[in-house]
Amino acid sequence: MNIGQAAKQSGISAKMIRYYEEIGLLQTPKRTDAGYRMYNEQDIKTLNFIQHSRKLGFSTEQMKELLGLWKNQDRQSAEVKQLTQKHIDVLNQKITDLQAMVNTLQQSVNCCAGDQQAECVILNQIEQGAHSS
Incomplete structure (x- = not known):
């Protein structure tokens, strides 16, 4: 084909x-x-x-x-398992990192007035590098 x-x-x-x-x-x-x-x-x-x-x-x-x-x-299936387990470990770390990002952003959103004012907690926290631990 x-x-x-x-x-x-x-x-x-x-x-x-x-x-x-x-x-x-x-x-x-x-x-x-x-x-x-x-x-x-x-x-x-x-x-x-x-x-x-x-x-x-x-x-x-x-x-x-x-x-x-x-x-x-x-x-040997052990080789496949080892490679896959390493990949799972990396994925789990990414999940942890992504959850920390979500938590940080959620905290910023919760603190944001979301009104007509120019002052923005979200932008201030990004500027300051605020993050969840």
Whole structure:
């Protein structure tokens, strides 16, 4: 199938497919005599794997590692678990950081009069670098 068909089947744009090839997430496909890319079912499975990994927030480097583990039938699941646990730890830290941001902003909003005056507690707190701990 050509890149348009692969894009339609995988739900990934042709531009992103070319990008994934460029950065090494997807192997360079075979080409026709005319130079058109030709994708097979395994390429579609790989694209789906990449898309699902992206939706789970894995970085490009992590996706490369996951793809290598996915394709390696001699892998140990412990490697996959370790990589995933590191990712979970990073996500949990991001959640903590985002919750702290929400708390800070909520405190600012709660203190803001929200009226016609120019004085703004929110802007003052941002200027001062106020944050929740």
